[in-house]
Amino acid sequence: MRRDVQVTAADIARLAGVGRAAVSNWRRRHDDFPEPVGGTATSPAFSLGEIRAWLLSHGDGRELPPDEWLWQDLRAVADDDELAGLIADLGAFLVYTHRRGGDWTDLAAGDDATVAAELPGRVRQVIGAFPASLAADAVPLVRSIAALAAERGAPDAFEFLCERYFEVHSRRVYLTPPEIVALSLDLAGIDTRTHARTVHDTGSDTRNDTRSDAGSAARTVFDPACGAGGFLAGALDRLPGARVTGQDADRTTARLTAVRLALRTENADIRTGDSLRADAFPGDSADVVVSNPPFNDRGWGYEELTADPRWEYGLPPRMESELAWVQHALAHLKTDGIAVLLMPPAVGNRRSGRRIRAQLLRRGALRAVVALPAGSVPNVAVALTLWILRRPAEARTPSHVLMVDTSAHPDDYAEVAVAAWREFTEGRELDEPGVSRSVPLVDLLDDEVDLTPARYLSTASEDLSPERVTGARNRVVDLLRVLAELVPVTTTEPRDLTLVPLSELLRRGMLTVQQQAPTRPGETSEVPDGSAVLTAEDVVAGRPASGKTPERAVQREIVTRPGDVAVPQVVRVPVARVLTQGGAVLGTHLHLLRPDPEMLDPDFLAGFLCSSSNLRHYSSMSTNIRVDVRRAEVPLLPIEEQRAYGEAFRRLAAFESALRQAAELGENLIQLTADGLTHGSVRPCDDNDVKGNP
Template sequence: MNSDELTAAEIARIADVGRAAVSNWRKRHADFPQPVGGPANSPTFDREEVEQWLMANGRAPGTASAAASGDVLGRLVRSLAPEGHEILDPAIGDDLPPQPLGSAQAVACIAPTVAPPADAPVGEFGQPGRHDAALAWVQVCLAYTAKGGTAVVAVPFSAAVRATGRRIRAELLRAGALREVVGLPELPGGPWQIWVLTRPAGRPVYQVRLVDLTDLTPAELPRSAVDWDSIHGDGARTRTMQSIELLDGEVLLVPSGYVVGMAEDVRPQLEAARAAYAGLVGGLAAEAPDTINVTDTPSWPLVSIVELARTGELTVTRGAAEPGDVLVRALSGEFAPSVATESTGDTHGATILRCRPDVLDPYFLAGFLRSEINRRQASGTSGGTFRLDVKRARVPRMPPSEQRRYGDAFRELIAFAAAADAVARAARDVTRTAVQGLTNGTFAPPSQGK
């Protein structure tokens, strides 16, 4: 098969969905790319056309929505899954898994936005409505879960509040199957929750742990079992309720409506947060990079990424990244390149520019790719939607010594941006702690006139 062509399985892997989702896209979207090769039962599609379609429909790897679902949500469901067991994801593969129903001790899934196949094990807790695909996938996951096993499912926020899903939510509570609901911050791809479910091995425990993480940033979300232990022990974020308390008229599963910070004396935390903020603010000025004004604009000749690849100065590839690789993703219609500092696994469809270090400095390359000229040069429209082609971008032709000088400047800018992000996180920590103290009685507002 041509490397510029993709099978349906490869499209599913790139978009972080199941094969069933790709099949449904082909049936339901008239503008989905037509096959360019392969047999009728396993056609192939043009890579560029597919990437353009994924981008236009908010499903492309590297778009903000895909990053949220592919990176943040994937990490969260894996970190909550029980350790020591092979994890089953029913939404991955050509069809539903061949594994017997009720046999998996650990199931983890990001609920696709399209319904599971018609023969999927759905209905034990009620038939979902046409817009409740996530609740169908929750039931699929539970169908594969063994007694005493755990299923961790990322669901859109709508699954917790939409009226058409009220009966299914109620039945999950009545069965003792729903054990935890985690409210997440607003992600670029939309609001999501994590549900932790079980198939009781004995008498059900009719309790639900509600966790409110809506005030965190995606970078601050838990990454390991140790992180979750800390979250679960924090009374300001976690509350355990009897299932029956949630069985009101609407059966709304919104942790922020139930989790209320305890009247904890947060003065030590606020003092520490303010000290950390002050230290970071003081260091931010030192991180601000210096530049030198020039009287004449340099007239370096420009060379395209295509030409650099042709002459062997870089290689355009995908997949796993190596230290020094330049990763290019399309975020909100613009280039957002970064330099990898360590080896990584799959980069979720990012274009990788692997520089020959003796002739091309990666920070120089990444910096000039961010230019406004390159954003315009490398972007265009396809059917009125944004598309990205990094090969169109051009950078100045400079000797390696001059590249390194520019690369060092771009590296300083990256460090400055990281320092500014740290200050912003510290400011949010100060604000959150102060709000908690004001709302739980630890603090009072200053007197008027002061």
């Protein structure tokens, strides 16, 4: 039974094959454009049936994208709880057409009743997960997906449906970024350049064993928390003949992944269940284990798994589910197999896990820790790490462990990590300051067993040269001299200021106020990809725009101008910045005030907005403040007096910036001097050296 579902402006743009701005123009220009039936004022929703009729009547011969219409047809025949099952059924049908295309061509020549009667049995002969019966009125939908598969290939057609489903259900399934998938496979030795699996033994005796794709290499890849199957699909792209296995606790996700991989190979096995509590592959071993397992899982099964034989390196503490996943991965590795797991940084330094970390090191299981840059894994508050593990042929204590920190290389972190790992596996001793180092095992096996890479990296000797230390000292001294000149001069004569709400200034046309909204799942932004985005963090830090689209997805293209006043909506201390540069797109969680410079001085406005007197008009949120600029009060003064106030506020802002810079330079000077003294590049001055110096 077909439902009339609701679609957003972004959905309409996709259905029409146009940009979202065109939909906004249609709404303004065409009186017969359908009215919203739901949603909000900023993100209205429309009836799919009404939009379908309108687009068909105003198509002007324009070809409409069949894949987007098919997706909306699926939404119309299945609710959210049934949609994933329907997509999986259609995927199973695509597996059948992919493997027995001629059989489907013959069957499709019949009428819908014949197809409905014959198709279930034929699909189930190829892939068992398919309904035993099919209604005749469902056959047109089957024919539509077959037509899409004929146009773009069965795997790509199913990828499209999965992509749209995951967009709508982004909270149900977390997709590991493709860059992390590619890096993990590179580190695991599944090399995209040679289609070969390289197995490295990096114990005390180093040996390399590169086995060709056509040779005798056992090619099995396992992901115990496979989710949407990104790691396994990536492995198949590089090694088409590999056997891939995976398990996921979510039944719906596991079924979609099973179909997704079945369209790539007949050698995939995906099962449902909690890998820690109910291992679906007991006794199976793989050459490679790659995974992004759940973090901070307090209910991973500590009580019922106390005596589990997988805990070869020690019983994981109740609060250390990640160490359970590490040992589960090792239990499924063949001798000399490689595992690469995405881990939160706390796993490397929590006190409760130090004994297991020590055992992993002593027995040669943990070979490297790679710290990733912040933001390389979206929607995660901390910078994650990759642990590289192996199952050694014998208990053998290695001499060194590789530590890599790629945080200073956000644009090429993958290349940096892979290069360091390859050099390490070739037996070279690494010591690239600030990036990588082969750390002696004895340095790691202290009371803490801290596996944070940055802790063990050396500092470049040239960075500690006497010239650099002296230069830093001179910059601090010069800046301290300038600070006194920046303090604004004020009189001691008080005056009464009559304050009015900002809303009064708005009413008089002295300024405008704008806000940004983020894009919602399925929506298309009006902002071109790659545009610079001014973030709330930028305003607080007083720096230029640092964000980029589409990572910082916003709905509208609100472009900043010099003289605009940006005010973060949630802060610890009220902040208002006058922008000296324009051209960036306004980010979310910001107010943008644009004063008329002939009526309202920007610095005058900013100074009063973040003053303590306006705190009473803002809302408290525990340690933060929610700023509603419309409730703030500003005095009404002649423009000449405003500019005098504005000059004083500008001097204060310059003083604040210089003071912050002096603090940063001072901290840098302290560290440089201390490092220079300890490394021997500089020495303490005696009394004669000090004389005559400023």
